Amino acid sequence: MNSCVLMGKIVRSPQLRYTQDNQLAIAEMMVEFENISPNSPPNTLKVVAWGNLALDIEKNYIEGNEVVVTGRLKMDLVERQNYKEKVAELTLSHIYPLSGSNPPHNPDNVVSLNSYQSNEDVDDYSFDDGEIDGKNLDNIPF
Numbered sequence: 001m002n003s004c005v006l007m008g009k010i011v012r013s014p015q016l017r018y019t020q021d022n023q024l025a026i027a028e029m030m031v032e033f034e035n036i037s038p039n040s041p042p043n044t045l046k047v048v049a050w051g052n053l054a055l056d057i058e059k060n061y062i063e064g065n066e067v068v069v070t071g072r073l074k075m076d077l078v079e080r081q082n083y084k085e086k087v088a089e090l091t092l093s094h095i096y097p098l099s100g101s102n103p104p105h106n107p108d109n110v111v112s113l114n115s116y117q118s119n120e121d122v123d124d125y126s127f128d129d130g131e132i133d134g135k136n137l138d139n140i141p142f
Helices: 051-060
Strands: 004-018 025-033 043-050 066-080 083-097
Touching: 004 043, 004 051, 025 051, 043 051, 051 083
Parallel strands: 043 083
Antiparallel strands: 004 025, 004 066, 025 043, 066 083
8 A cells, every 4th residue: 555644844835726627626735854864955745635635735734834744655757858757746635734833724623632631531541751651652663
């Protein structure tokens, strides 16, 4: 299964357009991701959303927002000036704003985990500092 989860910053605001045949909405934006190596420049990736998701992205996200994006990664072969170049593109399935960045214009659909109150009895668990029962949640492999 092709599934990719990335965290980055929108460096080009979403541009909305429509297909000619059935007028399906398409939003395209550029997202920048930090490189693992400190000496390497950040990477940018074209992110594409379709339909209602495209409309929501164009309305709620702008350049500078920090986001987590999930979707399918694909590679295209593009010919430029007599040589072929591989270009990556992420077809978006979900987008989540990160706290600390400019929130979307309509943040009603985002719930902070810190403000979540469960109806269950959670006295047996300690959620301090990213740990549950002394286990560090930052080291969970995905």
